[in-house]
Amino acid sequence: MNGFHEDELQEKPIDLHIFRRLLKYARPYASLMVFCILLLMVVTAADLAQPYIVRSALDGYINAFKIPYLEVPQDKVPPGVHPVSWRDKILVRKSDLSQVPQGATHYRIVEQDGKYYLVQNLVAENSNVIIEAVNGEIVARQGEKLLKAFPLDRDELNRFRARDVEGITRLSLIFLLILFIRFAVNYVQVYLLQYAGQNIILNLRKEIFSHIENMHLSYFDKNPVGRLVTRVTNDTETLNEMYTSVLVNMFKDLFLLLGIIIVMMRMNFRMALAALSVAPIIAVATVIFRNKAREAYREVRKKIARINATLSENITGMKVIQIFNREAKKFDEFDRINWEYYLATMRELRVFAVFRPFLDLLFYLSLSLLIWYGGPRVIRGTLSFGTLYAFVHYMGQFFQPINELAEKFNILQSAMASSERIFQVLDTESPIKDPSDPVAVGRFRGEIEFRNVWFAYEGEDWVLKDVSFKVEPGETVALVGATGAGKTSIINLICRFYDVNRGQILIDGVDIRNMRQSDLRRQIGVVQQDVFLFSGDIKYNIRLNNTEISDERIREVARYTNAHQFIEAKPNKYDEEVTERGSTLSAGERQLLAFARALAFDPAILILDEATSAVDTETESLIQDALEKITRGRTTIIIAHRLSTVQHADKIIVLHKGRIRECGTHEELLEKKGLYYKLYLLQFKENR
Numbered sequence: 206m207n208g209f210h211e212d213e214l215q216e217k218p219i220d221l222h223i224f225r226r227l228l229k230y231a232r233p234y235a236s237l238m239v240f241c242i243l244l245l246m247v248v249t250a251a252d253l254a255q256p257y258i259v260r261s262a263l264d265g266y267i268n269a270f271k272i273p274y275l276e277v278p279q280d281k282v283p284p285g286v287h288p289v290s291w292r293d294k295i296l297v298r299k300s301d302l303s304q305v306p307q308g309a310t311h312y313r314i315v316e317q318d319g320k321y322y323l324v325q326n327l328v329a330e331n332s333n334v335i336i337e338a339v340n341g342e343i344v345a346r347q348g349e350k351l352l353k354a355f356p357l358d359r360d361e362l363n364r365f366r367a368r369d370v371e372g373i374t375r376l377s378l379i380f381l382l383i384l385f386i387r388f389a390v391n392y393v394q395v396y397l398l399q400y401a402g403q404n405i406i407l408n409l410r411k412e413i414f415s416h417i418e419n420m421h422l423s424y425f426d427k428n429p430v431g432r433l434v435t436r437v438t439n440d441t442e443t444l445n446e447m448y449t450s451v452l453v454n455m456f457k458d459l460f461l462l463l464g465i466i467i468v469m470m471r472m473n474f475r476m477a478l479a480a481l482s483v484a485p486i487i488a489v490a491t492v493i494f495r496n497k498a499r500e501a502y503r504e505v506r507k508k509i510a511r512i513n514a515t516l517s518e519n520i521t522g523m524k525v526i527q528i529f530n531r532e533a534k535k536f537d538e539f540d541r542i543n544w545e546y547y548l549a550t551m552r553e554l555r556v557f558a559v560f561r562p563f564l565d566l567l568f569y570l571s572l573s574l575l576i577w578y579g580g581p582r583v584i585r586g587t588l589s590f591g592t593l594y595a596f597v598h599y600m601g602q603f604f605q606p607i608n609e610l611a612e613k614f615n616i617l618q619s620a621m622a623s624s625e626r627i628f629q630v631l632d633t634e635s636p637i638k639d640p641s642d643p644v645a646v647g648r649f650r651g652e653i654e655f656r657n658v659w660f661a662y663e664g665e666d667w668v669l670k671d672v673s674f675k676v677e678p679g680e681t682v683a684l685v686g687a688t689g690a691g692k693t694s695i696i697n698l699i700c701r702f703y704d705v706n707r708g709q710i711l712i713d714g715v716d717i718r719n720m721r722q723s724d725l726r727r728q729i730g731v732v733q734q735d736v737f738l739f740s741g742d743i744k745y746n747i748r749l750n751n752t753e754i755s756d757e758r759i760r761e762v763a764r765y766t767n768a769h770q771f772i773e774a775k776p777n778k779y780d781e782e783v784t785e786r787g788s789t790l791s792a793g794e795r796q797l798l799a800f801a802r803a804l805a806f807d808p809a810i811l812i813l814d815e816a817t818s819a820v821d822t823e824t825e826s827l828i829q830d831a832l833e834k835i836t837r838g839r840t841t842i843i844i845a846h847r848l849s850t851v852q853h854a855d856k857i858i859v860l861h862k863g864r865i866r867e868c869g870t871h872e873e874l875l876e877k878k879g880l881y882y883k884l885y886l887l888q889f890k891e892n893r
């Protein structure tokens with residue numbers, strides 16, 4: 206019942222081999238993924254463009270009044286440049302002129318107390334210009350110098366700034382357009398990526414299931430249900446997350462980080478150095494965090510595995526717990542594991558609780574560095590305000606992928622663990638294989654022969670020792686013997702759920718290892734002691750998806766095997782729903798249903814493994830009656846503890862500790878006064 210194994214919880218390093226194999230699954234969608242990466246480049250470019258545009262708006266337009274104006278004669282205005290006419294003068298922005306005309310008068314706009322003035326001959330921009338009135342005349346004082354200043358009214362100011370307003374409007378539209386494109390591209394990208402991811406795991410789930418389906422039975426002895434279920438569901442989902450949120454988005458993060466570094470370096474190298482001076486600390490912190498997080502993560506996985514195991518075992522065994530009044534004890538057990546899980550989770554949370562705020566701290570540290578370094582330069586005019594703004598914005602973007610690093614790291618970690626487990630399943634090959642050149646077999650006549658068969662489930666623990674016998678076509682043979690004698694093992698070998706270690710099993714003279722498994726099993730009908738029913742209705746459970754079996758045939762075999770009566774008594778008759786494992790039917794009813802199922806497939810060989818042990822006398826007589834009918838004309842092997850059931854068999858084989866002790870008819874064996882005789886006497890006494 207344990208869904209996990211300690212060995213599965215070992216740390217999984219990011220193994221290149223596994224990674225390459227994961228990429229192989231993505232190959233059919235490689236072009237789609239590359240396309241997604243291209244789209245992500247567009248998204249990244251849009252992200253990088255945003256601060257850039259704001260910077261242009263700030264420096265190029267909003268703060269553009271700081272650029273000086275030159276007085277130019279009308280005929281010297283360069284083509285394409287819109288001059289500002291102020292009073293009787295023609296003024297042109299200095300940045301619009303390729304060369305400054307000799308002796309041209311400079312003007313600069315200066316703002317003071319919300320009013321704007323045009324100051325003549327203020328060449329260098331300087332913040333310590335003070336506008337004041339001297340002898341009723343408005344002047345600009347710059348230290349000792351007095352310069353002419355002209356107040357600008359609203360109308361004049363608007364004329365000076367008309368082109369800036371226009372420019373800002375244009376930039377806003379571009380900004381909006383970029384936002385819209387980013388949204389659309391992002392939508393398409395997310396959709397395509399999820400499409401690819403879901404398809405990859407859809408196929409992977411198919412592959413795992415069909416692989417499990419064809420696995421030899423001993424595999425299931427070693428791999429509990431819970432574990433295999435996790436492979437198909439949780440583990441594949443983890444992989445999807447890896448494909449969609451890590452694999453492709455890794456490129457985006459990389460583009461963004463590189464893009465930001467390049468743009469910042471090109472904008473202002475020294476500022477970039479100041480901003481990125483925290484990068485080494487980030488790197489060190491990330492490495493430390495990575496190690497701590499991995500430890501904590503492993504601990505949490507271990508505990509959750511234990512919770513899962515305890516839960517599934519206890520819920521499955523609830524009946525036993527209640528019968529033996531173990532509730533309180535079991536609760537204590539669960540409580541302890543639950544508490545340990547809680548502690549592990551808290552430990553993991555603490556690691557995250559330090560990392561995230563620490564990154565925040567670094568972020569604000571880098572901001573203060575920027576302001577400390579850039580602020581004075583903006584005031585002195587050696588750095589534009591727009592650039593400072595852009596740096597602040599870029600740093601915000603820079604920290605985003607780093608913040609998400611923790612999460613992505615976790616995803617990658619669990620994806621590695623999951624994929625290793627999935628590959629473990631896929632790499633387990635069934636030792637029972639179809640031959641490369643199978644013998645074509647038609648319908649069996651039904652001759653079964655064991656030739657010196659030796660068999661062990663594990664190593665040299667022989668379960669069957671040198672077993673030889675022959676069953677003629679149409680014969681009914683009974684296998685009797687104590688518990689653990691090896692009766693069921695013989696059946697498992699005939700169905701080739703396991704292969705013999707030594708010797709041979711022949712059907713109609715052909716070694717079963719030379720036949721296709723499907724050819725072999727199609728002709729063998731087995732009724733086991735614990736009948737397995739699937740969720741679905743009764744009809745479905747008899748037919749088992751075989752569309753060749755008609756409804757009439759189902760009714761026919763049900764009537765033949767005496768299952769009809771109880772089915773008819775159900776409210777929905779043949780459409781009655783059966784819950785998983787058939788717990789809503791009684792053991793006897795399940796048994797009758799199993800007979801019908803075996804007969805519906807009309808097997809050449811019928812095997813009944815203690816099929817009559819769990820039913821009342823009335824049902825047993827029904828089953829006996831059914832038995833007699835369905836064994837007619839086909840080779841039948843019956844295993845039964847109740848010797849009364851096997852008396853009429855053509856041959857009785859007595860097994861003892863894996864060896865055949867006696868063989869013969871009921872009468873012959875009684876005559877022999879051997880093991881069978883002793884068994885018979887014991888049961889005879891009981892029944893008297």
Ligand code: UTP
Pocket residue numbers: 426662663668686687688689690691692693694695
């Ligand atoms: P069988 O399952 O063949 O015994 O196991 P049986 O004769 O049918 O017994 P009953 O009457 O149903 O009780 C034979 C031996 O093989 C071992 C068992 O422990 C038993 O000792 N065995 C069985 C395995 O080692 N592995 C298995 O998967 C099944």
Ligand code: MG
Pocket residue numbers: 692693694814
């Ligand atoms: Mg058995």
